Amino acid sequence: MPRFAANLSLLFTEVPFLDRFAAAAACGFKGCEIQFPYLADANDVGDKAAMAGLKVAMFNAPPGDWAKGERGLAAVPGRQDEFRESLDLAIHYADFLDCDQIHIMAGVVPEEQWEEAFDVYLENLAYACDELAGEKLKVCIEPINPGDMPGYFLTRPDDALTVLDQLERKNLFILYDLYHAQITQGGITDFLEGNLDRIAHIQVAGVPGRNEPDALSELNYPYIYNLLDASGYKGWVGCEYKPRGKTETGLKWAREWLEK
Ligand SMILES: O=C(O)[C@@H](O)C(=O)CO
Numbered sequence: 001m002p003r004f005a006a007n008l009s010l011l012f013t014e015v016p017f018l019d020r021f022a023a024a025a026a027c028g029f030k031g032c033e034i035q036f037p038y039l040a041d042a043n044d045v046g047d048k049a050a051m052a053g054l055k056v057a058m059f060n061a062p063p064g065d066w067a068k069g070e071r072g073l074a075a076v077p078g079r080q081d082e083f084r085e086s087l088d089l090a091i092h093y094a095d096f097l098d099c100d101q102i103h104i105m106a107g108v109v110p111e112e113q114w115e116e117a118f119d120v121y122l123e124n125l126a127y128a129c130d131e132l133a134g135e136k137l138k139v140c141i142e143p144i145n146p147g148d149m150p151g152y153f154l155t156r157p158d159d160a161l162t163v164l165d166q167l168e169r170k171n172l173f174i175l176y177d178l179y180h181a182q183i184t185q186g187g188i189t190d191f192l193e194g195n196l197d198r199i200a201h202i203q204v205a206g207v208p209g210r211n212e213p214d215a216l217s218e219l220n221y222p223y224i225y226n227l228l229d230a231s232g233y234k235g236w237v238g239c240e241y242k243p244r245g246k247t248e249t250g251l252k253w254a255r256e257w258l259e260k
Pocket residue numbers: 035060103142144177180203240
């Protein structure tokens with residue numbers, strides 16, 4: 001049975017962020033993920049997760065200046081010092097949130113800089129893997145479709161495999177977001193069956209629309225969940241979608257998996 005993690009950046013937004021942990025637990029979630037926890041104190045976030053009995057399965061390293069359109073620093077030439085400093089904050093939060101894996105975003109890079117950006121990406125990820133290995137943390141990279149994030153540097157799961165092959169780091173994994181992967185590359189079940197040992201975290205959402213992962217999606221999610229179970233997937237499945245209405249009303253798709 002899949003272990004679902006409520007994405008508290010997109011779900012339960014009917015209540016303030018720090019109240020979402022209890023709201024998710026009340027609906028039966030045992031895990032959560034957070035895109036960017038940094039607006040709240042690490043201690044408060046960790047306490048709220050612990051009090052709600054939620055495992056924090058994943059969060060993102062600081063993305064740079066989100067309001068200015070930055071979507072990560074790892075592949076952005078000239079921002080290496082800032083990238084390295086951002087890891088210190090991510091490690092601080094990982095400690096308080098008791099979370100053992102961090103998604104490091106590549107960033108938006110003009111196409112003419114992509115050749116230089118790839119070298120910067122490899123250098124920064126190697127540094128991050130070595131720094132986080134010392135803290136017993138995993139580094140995850142997530143291909144993101146260019147429709148949702150124009151100009152984002154890492155878009156295809158096969159390109160993420162190339163990065164893992166080049167760096168050969170034991171603590172470097174793919175965050176396999178099925179919503180993005182279906183849009184950019186497809187072949188979801190082949191990729192899962194062929195690379196499950198290189199996938200530390202999975203996220204789901206309906207395609208198209210990024211709403212609930214239910215029968216209105218072109219992906220047959222119950223089939224995928226059964227495949228994950230049969231394949232022995234031990235990670236979490238992050239519910240990273242935009243509810244069509246109230247979060248709780250939209251959770252009908254998860255009823256059979258969420259413990260009450
Ligand atoms: O899919 C996404 O957008 C997220 O998983 C993320 O980390 C960037 O917002």
